[in-house]
Amino acid sequence: MYQQWTIPTDLKTGRELAEDILHHVRVQGYDQDVCFAIRLALEEAIVNAIKHGNGCDPLKKISISAYVGTDKTDITIADEGAGFNPQNVPDPTADENLEKPGGRGLMLMRAYMDQVLFNARGNEIRIIKNGPVQAQQ
């Protein structure tokens, strides 16, 4: 399955789309733990695009494309924000940041996905998880 969407900057729409993509992931035979990982990363990426990327501006859009196959799930989420440098995000597991409330979304995505890539501007994230066929090889 490969599909593209353009959605408004809206959490409810984002969540519904995430559910739709996750349905395809389950159908492809990904096990529960991998579905958990993809859900977590996808939710984090969509919320980041809405809140930090588009600043909850209802006039801005979010573009999402998803390939879901037995070999991999490959999702790209782009917002209309100025972008950011992922290198500048402080490590939330450093002792001095451990009890600071924010900053864990990106690290969770990196921990749970096989690849997390950004475009040069930093307003587009690509999250990739290997699929059941690749995992068996």
Add this chain to the structure above:
Amino acid sequence: MPEQNHLIVQKMQDITLIELMDKKILDESCIGPLTDELTKLVEQDKFPRMVLDFVNVAHMSSSALSMLISLHKRVREKKGGLRLCNITPTIFEVFKITRLSEVFGISHSREDAIKDVLKGR
């Protein structure tokens, strides 16, 4: 037993037992009201002693972790205690990856959590 939207709250001695009722604690639509309800519970006791039961929770986001950190801070400011319990292995992994398993007191079961809170852990 007072029942609220996102929580079931019970009082046992001076411990507040809170069962989180949402399966997914992901975004503002859930975290906003949850924060309000939990904050109210923290503020109503002079030294809040709380057990947060995750038995129904299957998914959590980083925003939910942020909410828990703020709650934990407030409980400590009031010289109270907070234990988490019944966390599934998948969710526990999220706490481990973020090193928050070192910040929060996490007990296996609700009974263990009550004992641990009573011991002041």
